[in-house]
Amino acid sequence: MSFTHVVTFSWTGDAAEDPAVVDGIADALRRFIADADLPGLRSWSCGRDAGIATGNADFAVVGVFDDVDAFAVYRDHPEHRRIITEQIAHRVGQRTAVQFAG
Incomplete structure (x- = not known):
């Protein structure tokens, strides 16, 4: 079982207008994941929407953890x-989120 x-984020202001701002956010998050000691982290990724469908959020983060406790860390x-x-x-x-076990 995993958690x-x-x-997802829809950006406003400078993040909506300047791809470099979003790239900086993604880089900061990736450095955090690479440098942090996060026991129970199975996989993690983030990225900008591919732009192939209308109405999508602009950016997403997906993390898979061993359990709820690892997610909380x-x-x-x-x-x-x-x-x-x-x-x-x-x-x-706008921000949306979901967590699920499975």
């Missing part, structure tokens, strides 16, 4: 929280 976290990690506060939260027009 999967999926979050990721969710609450200080570096993750810092990136959200400093680079993501003020640029989000």
Whole structure:
């Protein structure tokens, strides 16, 4: 059994207008994943929407964890929280998320 976290963002402001801003967010998140000790993280990816369908969100993050506790370590990690506060939260027009076991 695993626990999967999926979050999507639709950007506003500079993130919606400047691809370099979103690239910086993706780079910061990828560095966090590469550098953090996150026991129970099975896989993690993020990326910009491919643009092949209308109405999609602009960006997604998908993480697969051993269990809810491993997800909570990721969710609450200080570096993750810092990136959200400093680079993501003020640029989000809409956010959706789902977590599921399976």
